[in-house]
Amino acid sequence: MNFCQACSIRNRAICADLDDTEIALLNRIGRRKNLSAGESLLWEGDQAVFVANVVTGMLKLSTTTGDGREQILGLSYPSDFLGRPYGERTPYDAQALTETTVCVFRRVDFERFAHEHPRLERKLLERTLGELDRSRRWMLLLGRMSAEERLATLLLEISERLAASTCGGDASPLDVFELPVSRQQIADILGLTIETVSRQFTRLREEEIIGMNGRRDVEVLRRDLLEAIVG
Amino acid sequence: MNFCQACSIRNRAICADLDDTEIALLNRIGRRKNLSAGESLLWEGDQAVFVANVVTGMLKLSTTTGDGREQILGLSYPSDFLGRPYGERTPYDAQALTETTVCVFRRVDFERFAHEHPRLERKLLERTLGELDRSRRWMLLLGRMSAEERLATLLLEISERLAASTCGGDASPLDVFELPVSRQQIADILGLTIETVSRQFTRLREEEIIGMNGRRDVEVLRRDLLEAIVG
DNA sequence: CGACTCGTTGAGCCAGATCAAGTGAAGTGG
DNA sequence: CCACTTCACTTGATCTGGCTCAACGAGTCG
Structure with a gap:
């Protein structure tokens, strides 16, 4: 076969x-x-x-x-x-x-x-x-960005790559998606500690830039602001 | 021609x-x-x-x-x-x-x-x-190493790559060499500031792990210790 | 000589690390 | 069905490595 x-x-x-x-x-x-x-x-x-x-x-x-x-x-x-x-x-x-x-x-x-x-x-x-x-x-990112910039960059990248890998072509980025990784893994991706990552999530949630349902379901509410953070 | x-x-x-x-x-x-x-x-x-x-x-x-x-x-x-x-x-x-x-x-x-x-x-x-x-x-290096580890890694890498690029084959690393870059550029390579880089140089000199002649001439005195810092 | 560039040193501060609870959801087993 | 553990995360309190700001050499060039 x-x-x-x-x-x-x-x-x-x-x-x-x-x-x-x-x-x-x-x-x-x-x-x-x-x-x-x-x-x-x-x-x-x-x-x-x-x-x-x-x-x-x-x-x-x-x-x-x-x-x-x-x-x-x-x-x-x-x-x-x-x-x-x-x-x-x-x-x-x-x-x-x-x-x-x-x-x-x-x-x-x-x-x-x-x-x-x-x-x-x-x-x-x-x-x-x-x-x-x-x-x-x-x-x-690892050499020069702040914790906030790092997390914003990662969220944007994941939302783009998940779209590309599910829909084949160059689909537009997903606004709702599931994080494929734990907080500890996010910390290891971004060169931060788990606590710092958690605090940055809380901040983005408080500022209503993202919404979260449970630990892994992310909704991008203000992509423009997320992109502004990245610069 | x-x-x-x-x-x-x-x-x-x-x-x-x-x-x-x-x-x-x-x-x-x-x-x-x-x-x-x-x-x-x-x-x-x-x-x-x-x-x-x-x-x-x-x-x-x-x-x-x-x-x-x-x-x-x-x-x-x-x-x-x-x-x-x-x-x-x-x-x-x-x-x-x-x-x-x-x-x-x-x-x-x-x-x-x-x-x-x-x-x-x-x-x-x-x-x-x-x-x-x-x-x-x-x-x-950028995500997880301390300033000291970063500089030690760079010095070892430069001494190896300079040996390889001057002598062709896989020559042994140089113990005396000239830094090809300024302090600011080292900082930009390592994701640090110029002041931190300068302080780390001073420390390595004080501990007699390296010797320096002027700003750019480095002599590796204790390669073993340098390697130990890198881990 | 002054002006400039590059590097070193010092003093203080702060973002993020570290240490230490606390929370809440999911499983376990009695 | 409810205690009891566990796991994954959050939150708080404190500490610190490296950043920032500022002053000061030491060459170098005109």
Whole structure:
């Protein structure tokens, strides 16, 4: 059987440009894998044995200092690529935040395939360049923004990426959405503590810039103000 | 004439895998450009018209918040690639820190060439993946490290990268080197203020972990302690 | 020489960290 | 069905690392 043909990210992931023959070949070297929330796919420092594509669900990529302080490097949404081709070691932990399905390849198989199919390699290059831009924007956040600016930036980014990953095209950002992460994880994404994050949520709620239903359901009431905070 | 044949980074830049015929073609679409210290090559937000390779010298890549706070995203050493292929806009400013020579290509020319020469594209992919790893490691620094840890990390990184970029291979890190950047720029790299950076230098000097001759000449006296600070 | 740039040092302040309860919803089990 | 725990978060009180503001070298250039 051939997963790829029915794959929900067939037209958005790095395999988008491949024709049916190529897809059939790629299908043969990959396999689906389901992860439950909390389960890890990659461990920082391990031999880089696998690479993967996110099909459904969401993961966090993170790294840790020697004494246990965590920094989340990014969230991976459907169609995102995971792992470290052309490298010895996996540079980060990857852990599922929700029920997640990924499409896994042995790194050597994937590299051989990419080698023979430059269109795939180009897609991967484009994606990697995009990731690099995104991670550099995050450096500005971590290096120079206040707690309020950081949370506002994250809320806007999540609302945009969730729209993009659910609706396929470049849909307009969601005004109502569920946070895919806990307060502690938000703190680890933003380089803050959980208490500071909680206080900033309270503030945004008090100023009626956002509304919340329970701990994870966010409604953006004043996108303009949120954008003004980011600057 | 053909710059490439005599190019000092011929074997380390993304053109390393190309044969003589390919190099000759690449040579035809590129040109050398000299920058004096302080001169800018790319401006954030501009149409991405050029891409380039650093031949000699050093540049900083930076971005700025709406209200003028700067964050340096990285330093570019000889053989590093600059610019944003497959993208509309340049995502950062690039400014020479020293006398610098770069090898510039019009983006469209470069993309066409890359398209026809997958080996080049693969080199660029490998390099971009390496850059992504590096920028993610910097996120841990910016999000979770103390001022002391940040400066120690930077000093170690500079001493390693200067060794690599001067001696070609994987030479051992330099124990005596010249800082390529001012105190203000170090602050902008580390997400700190100039005063904090200055105080940390003083501390490392007092503890005889480093020695300094003037403002820019650093000698690493106790690499072990520097590494211990980083953890 | 003054004017300027770059860096260092000091004094005080504040955003966010740390430490310490408190709350409320969801599960557990008796 | 109600105590009892647990987990995830919130809130309050206090502390502090790094920021801000300000003064002061030490080179450097005209």
